[in-house]
Amino acid sequence: MNFLAHFGRYILMLKGMLSKPENGRLYWKEFMKQCVDIGIGSLGIVVIISVFMGAVSTLQTAYQISNPLISKSIISQIVRDTVILEFSPTLVCIVLAGVVGSKIASELGNMRVSEQIDALEIMGINTKSYLIMPKIAAAIITIPLLVMLSMALGIYGGRMTGVFSGIISAETFDRGLLDKFIPYNVTFALMKAYTFAFIISSVPAYYGYHVKGGALEIGKSSTTSVVVSCVTILFADYILAALLL
Amino acid sequence: MIEFKNIRKSFGQKLVLDGVSHIMENGKTNLIIGTSGSGKTVLQKCLVGLFEPDEGEIIYDGVSFTEMSEDDRKMLRQQIGMLFQGSALFDSMNVEQNIRFPLDMFTKDTKAQKNKRVNEVLERVNLSGSNKKFPSEISGGMKKRVGIARAIVLNPKFLFCDEPNSGLDPQTSMLIDKLIYDITKEFNMTTIINTHDMNSVMEIGDNILYMKEGRKEWTGNSKDIIFSDNKSLNQFIFASEFLKDAKQMRMMESKREQK
Numbered sequence A: 001m002n003f004l005a006h007f008g009r010y011i012l013m014l015k016g017m018l019s020k021p022e023n024g025r026l027y028w029k030e031f032m033k034q035c036v037d038i039g040i041g042s043l044g045i046v047v048i049i050s051v052f053m054g055a056v057s058t059l060q061t062a063y064q065i066s067n068p069l070i071s072k073s074i075i076s077q078i079v080r081d082t083v084i085l086e087f088s089p090t091l092v093c094i095v096l097a098g099v100v101g102s103k104i105a106s107e108l109g110n111m112r113v114s115e116q117i118d119a120l121e122i123m124g125i126n127t128k129s130y131l132i133m134p135k136i137a138a139a140i141i142t143i144p145l146l147v148m149l150s151m152a153l154g155i156y157g158g159r160m161t162g163v164f165s166g167i168i169s170a171e172t173f174d175r176g177l178l179d180k181f182i183p184y185n186v187t188f189a190l191m192k193a194y195t196f197a198f199i200i201s202s203v204p205a206y207y208g209y210h211v212k213g214g215a216l217e218i219g220k221s222s223t224t225s226v227v228v229s230c231v232t233i234l235f236a237d238y239i240l241a242a243l244l245l
Numbered sequence B: 001m002i003e004f005k006n007i008r009k010s011f012g013q014k015l016v017l018d019g020v021s022h023i024m025e026n027g028k029t030n031l032i033i034g035t036s037g038s039g040k041t042v043l044q045k046c047l048v049g050l051f052e053p054d055e056g057e058i059i060y061d062g063v064s065f066t067e068m069s070e071d072d073r074k075m076l077r078q079q080i081g082m083l084f085q086g087s088a089l090f091d092s093m094n095v096e097q098n099i100r101f102p103l104d105m106f107t108k109d110t111k112a113q114k115n116k117r118v119n120e121v122l123e124r125v126n127l128s129g130s131n132k133k134f135p136s137e138i139s140g141g142m143k144k145r146v147g148i149a150r151a152i153v154l155n156p157k158f159l160f161c162d163e164p165n166s167g168l169d170p171q172t173s174m175l176i177d178k179l180i181y182d183i184t185k186e187f188n189m190t191t192i193i194n195t196h197d198m199n200s201v202m203e204i205g206d207n208i209l210y211m212k213e214g215r216k217e218w219t220g221n222s223k224d225i226i227f228s229d230n231k232s233l234n235q236f237i238f239a240s241e242f243l244k245d246a247k248q249m250r251m252m253e254s255k256r257e258q259k
């Protein structure tokens, strides 16, 4: 299948998703379950990468700025901006594309292959809206929250490393943080997070939902979905930066 | 009643259904029999719309299913129960939740009413007490029975069963046949069963469609089948010496009765 055929089927899937739920309560329950799976499920990895990401950026920025004429508070400014603008939204979402994406693709792929999706269809349930919509909705709600958490933890991690390794004092770091802070950067980062959340959930859902074959194909579709989501995220990252900055 | 006319379906180059027509009557157990690979599962899936036939018409109680909109199909499907050949239980739910799912989705019953109904059907498939087990923890035959329980929990108007008793011991198999037969009569359902099981054919074959290489080869009921002189059917049904003897005995019996 070529790109256009995939894209057309993807759009049809999204369109088919929009229908009145057969039973609002069960849809809500499914949505909540997905929020837990996606949000709480990836909390650990987000915490770890955020702290290290901040720590490493402090060390590397300090290494690059060894000129004594430059104020040290510039380090925390640079850490703040890179974490907020790029590291937290993009890097975290790339990792989540692997964690969340492969889970969504293999879960739906398994349901397709073992005819569970057909069984739901036969009961008269719109499987696109029952299985896919709650996942996308949960991703759109929880992933931006994770990204915000990651920003805070990233900056905190940077501060901690800076202080412990004696590169920069806590006061200087904090002063730098508040210096020339542009609130729009956070808005921009959140716009990125919403876009990426949609990509991370809908692309793997597309691949999982349309699996044909057996266990082998589930694995393949899950890999493909992660690759495609990552590339799409990077592409969207570029477009958003070009348009909005 | 489900009537279908001239159903054709091919996958790529391979023609699987080559113009099959038949009427599945209500209040009867309609059997589809045939060798492995003759297109039974594909036919059932075409009838419920999981596969779109390339040609032909399907009519549910006088209404054309082929021309129905997706929404109307959804409404109709709420009256369909289906057991899949591979059971298709939801692995994230235990036995009880699997069976209760259609109730949760489509009824406004109270929790107590739902639990009562779930236990009722579990008992009918001889599985009381397995409520909390997960599909990965039960045997293939048990999965089949849970699948049947889930298919009948809403008392569907149309019941499709793809090999309900493959993988079951003879005793349980008969129990399931009897269950399906009884509820078909009780609720005047249109029941369609794919089977290889000769015991089922003889016991509950109200209306049998014998398929061969994607075509209708023979139809009749369990009495006619004994006297049929269709060569391929005889080879298929009375494959073993034991069954051949049984056939001879039945024929002699009925001749005696006629006298």
Ligand SMILES: Nc1ncnc2c1ncn2[C@@H]1O[C@H](COP(=O)(O)OP(=O)(O)OP(=O)(O)O)[C@@H](O)[C@H]1O
Pocket (backbone or CB within 6 Å): B011, B016, B034, B035, B036, B037, B038, B039, B040, B041, B042, B043, B085
């Ligand atoms: N999704 C599919 N894609 C391609 N070919 C298929 C598909 N499903 C079934 N077939 C082909 O259709 C033919 C009939 O298959 P079907 O599953 O209907 O057989 P069956 O009569 O149910 O056999 P069994 O008794 O073993 O279940 C087989 O040759 C099979 O290879």
Ligand SMILES: [Mg+2]
Pocket (backbone or CB within 6 Å): B040, B041, B042, B085, B162, B194
């Ligand atoms: Mg079959």
